[in-house]
Each structure stands twice: as C-alpha cells, then as structure tokens.
Amino acid sequence: MTPTPLLCQIYKSPRQEEMFLYVDRTRGLEVVPQELLAGFGTPQSIMMMVMTPERTLARVDTEQVITALKEKGYYLQMPPGGDARSRDLAFDVSDHAADQAR
Secondary structure, X not given: OOOOOEEEEEEEOOOOOOOEEEXXXXXXXXXXXXXXXXXXXXXXXXXXXXXXXOOOOOOOOHHHHHHHHHHOOEEEEOOOOOOHHHHHHHOOOOHHHHHHHO
C-alpha cells in the first residue's frame, strides 16, 4: 500500500535564521501551540511541498517530518549547530517541559 502524500506548508522564523516550521496544509497553523509561535515569531510562508517518504530534505529526516505532521500537524526544524538538547527544550511545549521548569 502506497502512503498518502501530505501537502505541507513551510514557514521560516523572522526571529531565528534557519528555523523552519512545517505544517500540514489541511490543518493549518491553528494546531501549532501558541507558546511555540510566540518563540518562533510571525510565520513567514516560503513554500508548499508534497511530502512523501521518497523525498529527501537537506537537514531533517523526511520520515520524522511526516510522522510529526500526521500526529501533531506540525514539525519544527531548528537551526544547525549548538546543543541540540537545549534547543529542543527551548521549544518543547509539552507538559513534560513545564514539569522540568518547576
């Protein structure tokens, strides 16, 4: 069975160079947590793309993006460099991150 391709809208952050937000086009930005958008800034649309497992992306694993789009409706691509754990925690809006901050 061939997976159904996902139509993805890609936004760049006006605050952080090389930070991108991939959003399931059918679900839109309303699924993105407000806390994430506050740190990301007003999303600037840069392109629309059909996501398939065969597509190769420059710095992220396509399967991870597709899984995130199906489960959450979005995927945040952080800029390269720096400590990955620190960058991930800075944009983790889950209850787990809130518990660690307490």
